[in-house]
Amino acid sequence: MSKSTAAATYSLAGHTVRRMGYGAMQLAGPGVFGPPKDREAAIAVLREAVASGVNHIDTSDFYGPHVTNQIIREALHPYPDDLVIVTKVGAVRGDDASWLPAMEPQDIERGVHDNLRNLGLDAIEIVNLRIMGKVHAPSEGTIARQVEALAGLQRKGLVRHIGLSNATSAQVAEAQGIVEIVCVQNHYNLVQREDDALVDELAAKGIAYVPFFPLGGFTPLQSSVLSEVARKLSATPMQVALAWLLHRSPNILLIPGTSSSGHLRENMQAAQLSLSEAVLEELEGIGRAA
Numbered sequence: 001m002s003k004s005t006a007a008a009t010y011s012l013a014g015h016t017v018r019r020m021g022y023g024a025m026q027l028a029g030p031g032v033f034g035p036p037k038d039r040e041a042a043i044a045v046l047r048e049a050v051a052s053g054v055n056h057i058d059t060s061d062f063y064g065p066h067v068t069n070q071i072i073r074e075a076l077h078p079y080p081d082d083l084v085i086v087t088k089v090g091a092v093r094g095d096d097a098s099w100l101p102a103m104e105p106q107d108i109e110r111g112v113h114d115n116l117r118n119l120g121l122d123a124i125e126i127v128n129l130r131i132m133g134k135v136h137a138p139s140e141g142t143i144a145r146q147v148e149a150l151a152g153l154q155r156k157g158l159v160r161h162i163g164l165s166n167a168t169s170a171q172v173a174e175a176q177g178i179v180e181i182v183c184v185q186n187h188y189n190l191v192q193r194e195d196d197a198l199v200d201e202l203a204a205k206g207i208a209y210v211p212f213f214p215l216g217g218f219t220p221l222q223s224s225v226l227s228e229v230a231r232k233l234s235a236t237p238m239q240v241a242l243a244w245l246l247h248r249s250p251n252i253l254l255i256p257g258t259s260s261s262g263h264l265r266e267n268m269q270a271a272q273l274s275l276s277e278a279v280l281e282e283l284e285g286i287g288r289a290a
């Protein structure tokens with residue numbers, strides 16, 4: 001028996017967004033630093049994403065730095081009315097391409113202004129506070145000063161909505177005591193399942209969960225079970241990995257990253273893939289074995 005295809009849209013900060021979005025990080029140069037090898041190709045991928053129905057794009061001014069936002073602006077400005085651009089602040093790049101925390105309130109404010117300038121916007125729809133305790137895993141600690149800084153920028157009209165990235169459940173609760181939180185962007189995929197409880201908790205609260213590294217990021221997902229399932233469905237492993245996320249919970253919004261129009265098309269098609277209960281159970285085994 002086939003389970004119906006996961007819903008195609010979700011209400012994010014009052015906007016109906018397609019759950020298949022796009023992550024722009026791969027558009028900068030190697031190591032997310034400097035310009036891409038082929039700027040025209042990067043522009044073409046962005047335009048094709050929007051033409052294919054993507055209306056939720058994830059970015060940050062620390063990709064490049066500045067490069068990714070400048071490419072988004074060149075490709076898409078003036079932006080379509082229904083496009084929701086989500087960015088993040090909380091880090092800057094060192095000259096050696098390192099990722100450095102920038103978590104003081106004045107850093108947060110500078111980060112918002114960098115995004116506004118390079119994206120060519122008067123206000124940013126959603127800004128995620130990227131918590132820099134550990135690089136790819138959340139770690140506990142108060143984030144009140146940083147969330148208050150973003151709330152101040154929201155009151156000034158520079159930021160419309162606020163989200164968190166690399167956050168724990170306790171940090172979400174702390175932030176919610178200060179301001180409305182519309183989304184959480186953490187590391188999660190078929191293999192990386194530490195946020196299982198948080199995904200469900202946020203679904204119950206009506207908060208979007210946006211997995212980063214949905215395809216494994218710099219270490220692409222590899223699993224014989226995933227490959228075998230994909231073969232049986234005449235799909236690719238990456239399509240099955242994305243479809244699994246769409247079936248996992250209705251509040252999951254996808255932002256797979258790609259610099260290739262071929263991969264973009266492949267990823268977009270994953271939204272059409274229905275996974276049966278038996279297939280979902282088989283895929284669950286990958287997470288249990290990890």
Ligand SMILES: NC(=O)c1ccc[n+]([C@@H]2O[C@H](COP(=O)([O-])OP(=O)(O)OC[C@H]3O[C@@H](n4cnc5c(N)ncnc54)[C@H](OP(=O)(O)O)[C@@H]3O)[C@@H](O)[C@H]2O)c1
Binds near residue numbers: 024166216
């Ligand atoms: N909040 C955070 O801390 C954080 C951290 C990391 C990322 N992010 C956001 O999350 C988004 C997604 O993460 P990500 O881009 O790092 O990782 P990802 O989406 O898991 O994987 C991207 C990698 O997979 C490749 N790829 C994409 N589609 C493919 C396909 N159909 N078949 C084979 N390979 C494919 C890409 O290479 P090609 O370019 O060759 O397609 C790239 O190397 C980013 O773009 C960024 O916006 C946020």
